[in-house]
Amino acid sequence: xxxxxxNSAEPVRVARRRGIDxxxxxxxxFLTLLVGFTIMPMFWMVITSxxxxxxxxxxxxxxxxxxxxxxxxxxxxxxxxxxxxxFLRYFWNSMFVSVAxxxxxxxxxxxxxxxxxxxxxxxxxxxxxxxxxxxxxxxxVFLVPLFILMRVLGLVNTHGSLILTYLTFGLPLAIWLLKGxxxxxxxxxxxxxxxxxxxxxxxxxHIVMPLSTPGIIATSIYxxxxxxxxxxxxxxxxxxxxxxxxxxxxxxxxxxxxxxxPGLMAATFLMSxxxxxxxxxxxxxxxxxxxxxxVKH
Amino acid sequence: MAQVVLKDLVxxxxxxxxxxxxxxxxxxxxxxxxxxxxxxxxxxxxNLVAGLIPITSGDIVIGDRIVNDLDxxxxxxxxxFQNYALYPQKTVFQNLAFPLMMRKLPKDEIDRKVREAxxxxxxxxxxxxxxxxxxxxxxxxxxxxxxxxxxxxxxLMDEPLSNLDAKLRVQMRSEIKRFHQDLNATIIYVTHDQxxxxxxxxxxxxxxxxxxxxxxxxxxxxxxxxxMFVASFVGSPAMxxxxxxxxxxxxxxxxxxxxxxxxxxxxxxxxxVAGASSNKVVLGARHSxxxxxxxxxxxxxxxxxxxxxxxxxxxxxxxxxxGAIVNISLPPSVVVAPDEQVWLEFDQDRIHLFDGxxxxxxxxx
Amino acid sequence: xxxVEKQAIFRDVPxxxxxxxxxxQKIWRSRxxxxxxxxxxxxxxVVIAYPIYYTIELSFFNTPASLSLADKQFNGIDNYVTILxxxxxxxxxxQTIVWTVLSTFFAFLLGLGAALALHREFVGRALLRGLLLIxxxxxxxxxxxxxxxxxxxxxxAIGAALVQLGITDRPINFIDNSTSALYSLIVVNxxxxxxxxxxxxxxxxxTVPDSLLRAAQVDGANPWQRFWxxxxxHLSGVSTVTILLLxxxxxxxxxIPFIMTGGGPVGSTQIWITHIxxxxxxxxxxxxxxxxxxxxxxxxxxLGYFYVRALTRGDESxxxx
Ligand SMILES: Nc1ncnc2c1ncn2[C@@H]1O[C@H](COP(=O)(O)OP(=O)(O)OP(=O)(O)O)[C@@H](O)[C@H]1O
Ligand SMILES: [Mg+2]
Numbered sequence: 001x002x003x004x005x006x007n008s009a010e011p012v013r014v015a016r017r018r019g020i021d022x023x024x025x026x027x028x029x030f031l032t033l034l035v036g037f038t039i040m041p042m043f044w045m046v047i048t049s050x051x052x053x054x055x056x057x058x059x060x061x062x063x064x065x066x067x068x069x070x071x072x073x074x075x076x077x078x079x080x081x082x083x084x085x086x087f088l089r090y091f092w093n094s095m096f097v098s099v100a101x102x103x104x105x106x107x108x109x110x111x112x113x114x115x116x117x118x119x120x121x122x123x124x125x126x127x128x129x130x131x132x133x134x135x136x137x138x139x140x141v142f143l144v145p146l147f148i149l150m151r152v153l154g155l156v157n158t159h160g161s162l163i164l165t166y167l168t169f170g171l172p173l174a175i176w177l178l179k180g181x182x183x184x185x186x187x188x189x190x191x192x193x194x195x196x197x198x199x200x201x202x203x204x205x206h207i208v209m210p211l212s213t214p215g216i217i218a219t220s221i222y223x224x225x226x227x228x229x230x231x232x233x234x235x236x237x238x239x240x241x242x243x244x245x246x247x248x249x250x251x252x253x254x255x256x257x258x259x260x261x262p263g264l265m266a267a268t269f270l271m272s273x274x275x276x277x278x279x280x281x282x283x284x285x286x287x288x289x290x291x292x293x294x295v296k297h
Numbered sequence: 298m299a300q301v302v303l304k305d306l307v308x309x310x311x312x313x314x315x316x317x318x319x320x321x322x323x324x325x326x327x328x329x330x331x332x333x334x335x336x337x338x339x340x341x342x343x344n345l346v347a348g349l350i351p352i353t354s355g356d357i358v359i360g361d362r363i364v365n366d367l368d369x370x371x372x373x374x375x376x377x378f379q380n381y382a383l384y385p386q387k388t389v390f391q392n393l394a395f396p397l398m399m400r401k402l403p404k405d406e407i408d409r410k411v412r413e414a415x416x417x418x419x420x421x422x423x424x425x426x427x428x429x430x431x432x433x434x435x436x437x438x439x440x441x442x443x444x445x446x447x448x449x450x451x452x453l454m455d456e457p458l459s460n461l462d463a464k465l466r467v468q469m470r471s472e473i474k475r476f477h478q479d480l481n482a483t484i485i486y487v488t489h490d491q492x493x494x495x496x497x498x499x500x501x502x503x504x505x506x507x508x509x510x511x512x513x514x515x516x517x518x519x520x521x522x523x524x525m526f527v528a529s530f531v532g533s534p535a536m537x538x539x540x541x542x543x544x545x546x547x548x549x550x551x552x553x554x555x556x557x558x559x560x561x562x563x564x565x566x567x568x569x570v571a572g573a574s575s576n577k578v579v580l581g582a583r584h585s586x587x588x589x590x591x592x593x594x595x596x597x598x599x600x601x602x603x604x605x606x607x608x609x610x611x612x613x614x615x616x617x618x619x620g621a622i623v624n625i626s627l628p629p630s631v632v633v634a635p636d637e638q639v640w641l642e643f644d645q646d647r648i649h650l651f652d653g654x655x656x657x658x659x660x661x662x
Numbered sequence: 663x664x665x666v667e668k669q670a671i672f673r674d675v676p677x678x679x680x681x682x683x684x685x686x687q688k689i690w691r692s693r694x695x696x697x698x699x700x701x702x703x704x705x706x707x708v709v710i711a712y713p714i715y716y717t718i719e720l721s722f723f724n725t726p727a728s729l730s731l732a733d734k735q736f737n738g739i740d741n742y743v744t745i746l747x748x749x750x751x752x753x754x755x756x757q758t759i760v761w762t763v764l765s766t767f768f769a770f771l772l773g774l775g776a777a778l779a780l781h782r783e784f785v786g787r788a789l790l791r792g793l794l795l796i797x798x799x800x801x802x803x804x805x806x807x808x809x810x811x812x813x814x815x816x817x818x819a820i821g822a823a824l825v826q827l828g829i830t831d832r833p834i835n836f837i838d839n840s841t842s843a844l845y846s847l848i849v850v851n852x853x854x855x856x857x858x859x860x861x862x863x864x865x866x867x868x869t870v871p872d873s874l875l876r877a878a879q880v881d882g883a884n885p886w887q888r889f890w891x892x893x894x895x896h897l898s899g900v901s902t903v904t905i906l907l908l909x910x911x912x913x914x915x916x917x918i919p920f921i922m923t924g925g926g927p928v929g930s931t932q933i934w935i936t937h938i939x940x941x942x943x944x945x946x947x948x949x950x951x952x953x954x955x956x957x958x959x960x961x962x963x964x965l966g967y968f969y970v971r972a973l974t975r976g977d978e979s980x981x982x983x
């Protein structure tokens with residue numbers, strides 16, 4: 001090719017070869033199907049919750065409710081009706097337990113993660129591994145002994161039993177995520193602060209804490225969601241229904257109204273709202289925590 | 298301002314010595330450079346003085362206090378870190394204000410002092426920026442400024458210029474030196490660049506493998522290196538070191554090579570080698586003290602040119618001599634080519650002789 | 663001068679090794695450090711170490727249904743023998759393996775595809791990522807009820823849709839039928855957790871240095887080659903952790919089978935954890951349940967070893983003071 005054009009003053013313009021866009025199209029199609037698969041159940045949950053019990057029990061189903069109604073939601077949110085009273089109570093129980101767990105988990109995890117990142121004390125590795133290993137075990141293994149333990153501590157049928165238990169599964173991931181954050185904060189920053197006149201604690205408080213805020217937020221989201229969704233312990237430790245949290249409460253609701261699918265769907269919708277909103281608003285912190293801390297190369 | 302004394306300072310990590318029996322005195326107002334190759338324990342020594350890591354044994358005196366057990370904040374020091382360590386979430390102003398804030402100074406005084414320091418360092422227009430919005434040189438100034446706003450007894454600086462480009466480095470070098478003169482500050486300055494040490498410091502402390510090798514004025518270290526390590530570390534290009542054998546015939550001492558030539562020694566140099574622990578002696582010579590001849594002359598030894606690097610006003614030549622590489626500098630008028638046979642002449646009054654076994658310098662007395 | 667000489671000679675003396683502090687001294691010196699981890703350790707001790715000890719003990723006893731501990735009788739390894747000789751054990755174990763392997767495989771595959779598809783910037787990417795993450799965020803109890811309704815044998819939306827699309831004649835009995843129940847639940851499980859794999863792998867993808875990809879592009883690698891030679895090797899660490907976590911999570915699944923089918927029909931969706939739960943809490947066979955838990959413990963410790971190793975790779979190389 002070039003040998004034929006040696007005399008030509010103009011260099012040959014070679015067309016830029018565009019990569020085949022096959023990969024991009026495959027990605028789009030895949031993503032579309034995946035989104036369909038993901039939202040289909042959520043879509044049906046919402047549709048069903050807008051139907052009357054009669055409309056829900058039809059074959060073939062009404063793909064779009066013929067006469068949509070919010071009655072199911074009003075019933076759940078009415079503090080004067082018996083269903084609403086229970087539901088709102090479960091809701092606040094869940095909120096209390098989840099917030100308390102989150103606050104405690106952060107308070108306990110922050111110093112521990114900091115120590116695991118910064119200090120080299122004997123037994124450090126062993127303790128760190130032991131904590132990480134906690135998440136290897138299913139709740140069922142701990143159920144009987146913890147039930148007995150709670151009996152001894154007088155915590156059966158209290159929210160204290162749940163908060164204490166939830167701490168143990170929130171903590172390992174919290175410590176792991178936060179440690180990743182602290183590992184990424186150069187130790188020289190703290191050293192500089194200490195030379196500038198700060199105590200060890202002040203250096204932590206003024207310099208390290210602000211830099212690890214995204215990690216603390218991510219940790220909080222994780223603890224909150226974990227506590228909000230927990231089922232087995234709540235199911236075992238709580239027998240009084242005024243203490244119940246949402247997952248257990250909803251199950252109770254279902255066992256009493258086995259065919260009230262629209263009511264059940266409305267309840268699952270309301271139960272999902274707080275965690276979904278919380279997560280969507282703060283998801284960037286969660287992704288960042290994983291990227292910067294936990295998942296390095 | 299105050300003096301700093303290190304007495305038999307030891308720091309171990311497991312079974313590794315990061316600093317071993319380091320003893321030196323930095324007088325009030327002195328600028329001392331701590332030099333040595335990477336990993337020799339410079340940062341460790343500085344961190345020990347700052348109190349950032351616990352000492353294994355020994356004493357540190359700042360002013361008239363033994364500060365071994367004092368927190369960094371109570372030692373009255375300021376430090377500039379190797380990588381600046383600017384607080385990323387704070388603006389330049391807040392970075393400079395932080396040490397004053399920690400000392401609970403009133404707000405208006407903090408403001409005044411920060412602006413004063415910013416003016417000196419010419420960073421007033423950067424005060425509202427965050428560190429990541431600054432260039433390397435600007436960050437450097439801010440790091441210096443954070444040390445400057447206070448009036449500490451001692452300044453510690455850990456390779457503050459190592460991240461800058463060559464031109465900026467030269468400029469900052471003279472600024473730090475000016476700053477030292479204006480404030481009459483006591484400064485301990487870590488660098489692995491011996492040129493920086495020679496040009497800036499009143500005294501230099503050469504370290505290797507956690508050990509202090511030599512502590513003296515740059516001129517003395519340059520003229521009288523105590524051992525082969527210091528000799529080869531200080532000076533650029535490095536001092537050439539040629540391992541030879543000691544021989545003597547008819548009461549005349551000489552250095553002999555395996556190739557057969559021998560270099561008779563002057564009477565003073567003969568007295569030096571008399572103290573050698575074996576017949577292995579290393580000849581040391583700086584590039585400027587070696588003459589190159591194109592023909593054999595009395596007192597010259599044969600060498601072969603290896604590389605030639607013209608730099609404009611000086612041509613640097615490397616040549617093989619008795620299996621070792623020798624650095625020579627020539628005026629540009631002398632032209633040599635690689636692989637050319639040449640003859641080298643050593644200035645007997647300016648050569649260095651080292652014990653081949655202990656690597657220590659041999660002295661006449 | 664003389665001290666310098668002494669030092670320089672000193673350097674070469676062999677066997678001059680600093681005295682190492684004893685273990686006790688080290689602990690004493692680090693006493694302040696322990697204060698930071700003490701609260702975490704305390705909580706973990708109470709709620710983990712004690713239950714593990716207790717479970718191991720229980721597994722060697724025959725404990726009455728009332729869980730009255732005073733009346734328990736030592737019966738050696740009888741509980742273990744009972745488990746290993748029971749045909750149910752092998753059926754449940756096989757179902758657990760199918761459940762774990764298929765769930766992990768498909769969750770990872772979908773997660774990887776989603777992470778790659780979402781890696782490039784485009785308008786609405788964050789929204790899409792958020793949408794895909796919803797199943798992972800909501801409660802498994804809620805998800806189980808929603809899917810139970812979708813699978814409903816009379817009024818379920820999926821069955822009806824398949825009929826309307828002409829794919830089947832009659833609505834399929836997804837979970838009331840022992841041949842399809844386990845697979846139907848696996849679909850739910852994959853739906854619930856693929857986005858966990860996605861988010862981990864997305865985080866991993868962000869750590870692939872752009873310069874490497876550009877270098878590969880300059881070297882003439884096509885998109886597939888760039889993925890295979892640069893991106894994929896970079897993801898191996900994250901992938902290991904993700905797969906391990908998925909395996910552990912799936913092996914330990916409880917809520918989806920418990921709520922949706924309760925292990926049925928005829929035990930076809932019984933997996934280890936639901937089986938243990940049934941033995942202990944529904945049939946009060948505490949000893950056998952505990953022995954199961956101990957076996958599980960051993961399996962998990964083995965997985966845990968790899969998990970910890972994958973997680974802490976490179977941890978020691980980071981310096982501290
Ligand atoms: N936290 C630590 N744990 C173990 N060994 C360490 C630690 N810090 C430093 N060392 C070791 O101590 C020795 C001295 O390190 P130091 O940081 O003082 O070197 P340096 O002279 O400052 O080097 P550079 O010029 O590269 O900064 C090195 O061998 C290093 O590996
Ligand atoms: Mg250093």
